[in-house]
Amino acid sequence: MAEHTRGNWKSTFGFIMAASGSAIGLGNIVFFSANAYKFGAGAFYLPYLIALILIGIPIMILEFGLGHNTRRALPQSLFKVAGKPGEFVGWFAVLNASFITMYYITILGWVVGMWFGSFGSLFDEPATALPAFNEIGELPNPVGYFFAMLSSWFPFLFVIFVWILNVIIVWKGANSIEKAVRFIVPMMWVMMIGLIIRGITLENGTEGIQLLFTPNVEILTNLDVWKGAFSQMFFTLSLGFGIMTAYASYLPKKSDQVANSLMVSFMNCSFEFIAGLAIFSLLFVFVIQPKASTLSMMFFIVPEGIAQFPAGVKMFGVLFFTLLLIAGLSSSVSLVEALISAAIDKFKASRKTTLLIFSFFGLIGSLSFALPNIIDHSLSSNGTFGLSFLDLIDHWAFSYGLPLVGLIECILIGWFFPVAKLRESINKTAHLKLSPIWDWVIKLVLPIVLTIILGFGISKELSDGIYGHDMQTGPVISMHLIAFAIWIGLTVIGGIVLTLSPTRKLEQTEQKGVK
Amino acid sequence: MRTRQLLLILAFLIASSSFCFAGEVKINLPKHVLGQQEISIVLESMDAELAGGTITITYRPGSKVEKTILLAAPPINRNRKAGIDWIPSEPGIARIDYQSHLKSSPDEVIKASKMVGILFPESPLSGILVMCLAAFILFGGCFVSLNLLIKSNKNRQ
Numbered sequence: 001m002a003e004h005t006r007g008n009w010k011s012t013f014g015f016i017m018a019a020s021g022s023a024i025g026l027g028n029i030v031f032f033s034a035n036a037y038k039f040g041a042g043a044f045y046l047p048y049l050i051a052l053i054l055i056g057i058p059i060m061i062l063e064f065g066l067g068h069n070t071r072r073a074l075p076q077s078l079f080k081v082a083g084k085p086g087e088f089v090g091w092f093a094v095l096n097a098s099f100i101t102m103y104y105i106t107i108l109g110w111v112v113g114m115w116f117g118s119f120g121s122l123f124d125e126p127a128t129a130l131p132a133f134n135e136i137g138e139l140p141n142p143v144g145y146f147f148a149m150l151s152s153w154f155p156f157l158f159v160i161f162v163w164i165l166n167v168i169i170v171w172k173g174a175n176s177i178e179k180a181v182r183f184i185v186p187m188m189w190v191m192m193i194g195l196i197i198r199g200i201t202l203e204n205g206t207e208g209i210q211l212l213f214t215p216n217v218e219i220l221t222n223l224d225v226w227k228g229a230f231s232q233m234f235f236t237l238s239l240g241f242g243i244m245t246a247y248a249s250y251l252p253k254k255s256d257q258v259a260n261s262l263m264v265s266f267m268n269c270s271f272e273f274i275a276g277l278a279i280f281s282l283l284f285v286f287v288i289q290p291k292a293s294t295l296s297m298m299f300f301i302v303p304e305g306i307a308q309f310p311a312g313v314k315m316f317g318v319l320f321f322t323l324l325l326i327a328g329l330s331s332s333v334s335l336v337e338a339l340i341s342a343a344i345d346k347f348k349a350s351r352k353t354t355l356l357i358f359s360f361f362g363l364i365g366s367l368s369f370a371l372p373n374i375i376d377h378s379l380s381s382n383g384t385f386g387l388s389f390l391d392l393i394d395h396w397a398f399s400y401g402l403p404l405v406g407l408i409e410c411i412l413i414g415w416f417f418p419v420a421k422l423r424e425s426i427n428k429t430a431h432l433k434l435s436p437i438w439d440w441v442i443k444l445v446l447p448i449v450l451t452i453i454l455g456f457g458i459s460k461e462l463s464d465g466i467y468g469h470d471m472q473t474g475p476v477i478s479m480h481l482i483a484f485a486i487w488i489g490l491t492v493i494g495g496i497v498l499t500l501s502p503t504r505k506l507e508q509t510e511q512k513g514v515k
Numbered sequence: 516m517r518t519r520q521l522l523l524i525l526a527f528l529i530a531s532s533s534f535c536f537a538g539e540v541k542i543n544l545p546k547h548v549l550g551q552q553e554i555s556i557v558l559e560s561m562d563a564e565l566a567g568g569t570i571t572i573t574y575r576p577g578s579k580v581e582k583t584i585l586l587a588a589p590p591i592n593r594n595r596k597a598g599i600d601w602i603p604s605e606p607g608i609a610r611i612d613y614q615s616h617l618k619s620s621p622d623e624v625i626k627a628s629k630m631v632g633i634l635f636p637e638s639p640l641s642g643i644l645v646m647c648l649a650a651f652i653l654f655g656g657c658f659v660s661l662n663l664l665i666k667s668n669k670n671r672q
Contacts (some may be wrong), residue, residue, distance in 0.1 A: 012668055216580045262660035263660035430667070433664055
């Protein structure tokens, strides 16, 4: 029985470190800056801050409140709220997050590869030859280095290494995660501050900061900017993954969910704020145009800037990739934990067995995203099978899976469960009480916003063609449709199978008690 | 994560290098120039007689606030330079694209690109205000929530 007992965070500090470590990931370091540049720099802060108040914090409170009240991971939490349909949504969210976990760890594997490269030829002047891409010949570094690595089998080793790190950190659940994040998260802040100092002490570095904050207000009439800010907020706070519900389920009974949600949300956005300072100063000093893609920012744009440093290129290269690795690791462990805690809650299986089984299948999935087979010799799309597959799955899991989960979560709790009851329960231990406005934000505002975000995506899909239809995939015919079928098949069919699987007896007794 | 168009970055990398040679022309301009002050974009022909062409300046390329202006470039003789006056109106990053063709062969298009950083003529008050406001809300939010957490921890104990 002891195997099934839920762990607890040892301290609020540990929980805050874990939850903020989960929220602060690769996207915070580079994607925010790319979005800020794209959407009019300083003017982007207005929709961004409104999105934080309007959707970020309310959903964070909802997910924390849900986990804390039910003391279960997302599927079982939603079962308590809306029965089997609720549980299905929970499993859909968890399986969708499994796809994200798998390719996220592949990306971390590439980060490890680039980290090693920082000691070697990653920043060197001569271009890297790319015999695998015979229509390209060679490319300047770090792009050349990245594609040479991608077209080799080395990333398999790095991916295995990152999975091992994840298993070690998640091995003892909240206890071992807490130990790791107490070290990792403060280190992330210190490293980021190091990069800011380097950035602003370069000639014209402070001009980059002026560029980041000076608003171009005419852009605020553009609906794309608002959509960009609201999507950014949803993704940056790790909402819709089931992570926050799982993490909050380990909190002591009397903990304050409003304060916790505020702390994690503000910490996450403050980190983005300072990351923007570092990245913008770097981009402006070396006159580099940011791109709204996390991967190109991480692997090409920022390293391109670091390569032009007057001194300490390798040192700052290592620092940057270490920062990415630890930020990514604190997020990936939370993803793994969200998944295995859901399985433990449902099947009352041993944590270690569940973790090992999940990691085995997760590793196979991650390796499929690292497959180096060249399917696009001209590099007009993504080059390798692995990167193309990652691109396609990412599109469905990230752009549709997460907002869909958020939308249904709000509808279920807002309309099929007395949301006021959840608010009252949260307020019992909260210093700052939630007002009934929160109920209407969950019931009405969030569903409208999330429907608009999803609607935008679907209408684009219908007008431009299904994502990936124009991608060069060589011998793999209709890869975009295959990827979609894999994603929808595994999340929906897997969700149905898991929902219909019998829940352990002990759980059923508990449910009666709650109802 | 959005990896699509990852590879378009290659084109960008070529465009963003300090001096880009494409055919026979080179754009000479400092990496950073001061906004609102006239400067001269110097085109240098390398072993080619170039017909008159165009210079397209794209302010904040790739963003939703991207703006372009078009300037006329004069013909350039072999191994000679030509200057075009320009007042950088928008601070930030800008891309300069030159396009012309060989006098001897009008079908042969000659292109060159260069990225340039345009400095703010003076510290923008609106930028400072946005920075202070965002920092106040975000770090202030951290401070307030930390206070709340401390209070509720005390209550719990």
